[in-house]
Amino acid sequence: MSLARDWLNRQLLHWGYRVERTLKPDLFEILLWRFIEINDRELQFIQIGANDGVNYDPLRSVVTNKRVKAQGAVIEPVPRFFELLQQNYAKYPSIEPLNVAIHNVQRTANLYYVDERSVKELPKWVLGIASFDRSHLVRNGVPEDKIRSTEVPCKTVVEIYEEQQLSRLDLLQIDTEGYDATIIRGLDFDRLRPRLIHFEHGLRDGLMSEKDFVSLVGFLNSQGYQVLPEDYDAIAFKPNDLLGSLLDKG
Template structure:
């Protein structure tokens, strides 16, 4: 019955109301079960999570609601990861993880190049004319950042890339409750690597902005995994999925 009510709320809900209802449902179940199990939050493509780069992150407002959850924020770019390590200290049970998710799911680990705007690593006070989100454009696609800012120089950065199952293994995770994905056009590949036979996140949120022709195929794939799929907004946050059964 609780799941039915939650699904009714989803039909005309904002992301904030969806997450609020989900966390309330989780807390209710935990109380009924006498304390509940440990919960986990995983964010892939976290960037720095500093005051500038949280402006377009729709779920960070809820991190304070889950102080006992284990939280893993995954960011492969060394300069961004260094800032991320400092940012996550404001939340208990939070960890920064320096990894990328490889587009190639058949390889457990590889070293791969990601391409970032050179000026995206500069502080704005040094004179760059790029917006605050310029350092969020790092991608395996060498043309991705250039399409946003033609003529701007791009830097290749070598990163350690692993498959989603390999990442879960390294983090020692047997379950994930909230899974957030923002990988600048490679979200579809990441979604398809989730081992749904072993983990059933209650919430999966991915960016659809750069998926283009693979957007609808990704939504259909999630429905085939018995998830209900909802468009959260038309630009920054892509799709929202909640399990139709269980959770």
């Protein structure tokens, strides 16, 4: 594994990045840049839970890079974050902000979020933990009287994919505060098969239980994916897509 990681790190030099030794190298970013290189610097993607497009965003620096031809949708259901998302992507016409939520069945759903006026009383990060599950906010220390709800329109991932007129899906990025596994299990893999899926497991905070994570990994394996766990997230990829490309273009 160390030899493969060293090789992937060297590929970043081609893009003008300085590679430094760290205790926790960003494996997702390394793999993503490699996929972009394989695809002639193109990236077609859907990001679910984009927040404001800057904070806590693992894609911002990649999809706005001038060397990358990025096309896709950045999805954020919380109105105040969506307004910022629109502003932050105003200069990138091939990336469309969408004010919807992803749900496999429902056309509308109640979304729970933290009252913005509480930002001085609570840690700033709680503003980013909107969820269909009210108890998720409570478990993260949000007082009941600081929780608000709003009804949001919902679409499926396939609907977003077709509306964006993408020819393939290189990356499905998911950060939905505990709903990631449901979205993945609800994907229509016969119609849409992402090459990379980057999702949040949050095991250390109980966002996903170990049992649920193992079950999800098994499900992804059954769909032909291998899964690489990171500290708080995980990367699902098709071995033939990555390893075959390394042999062809290495």
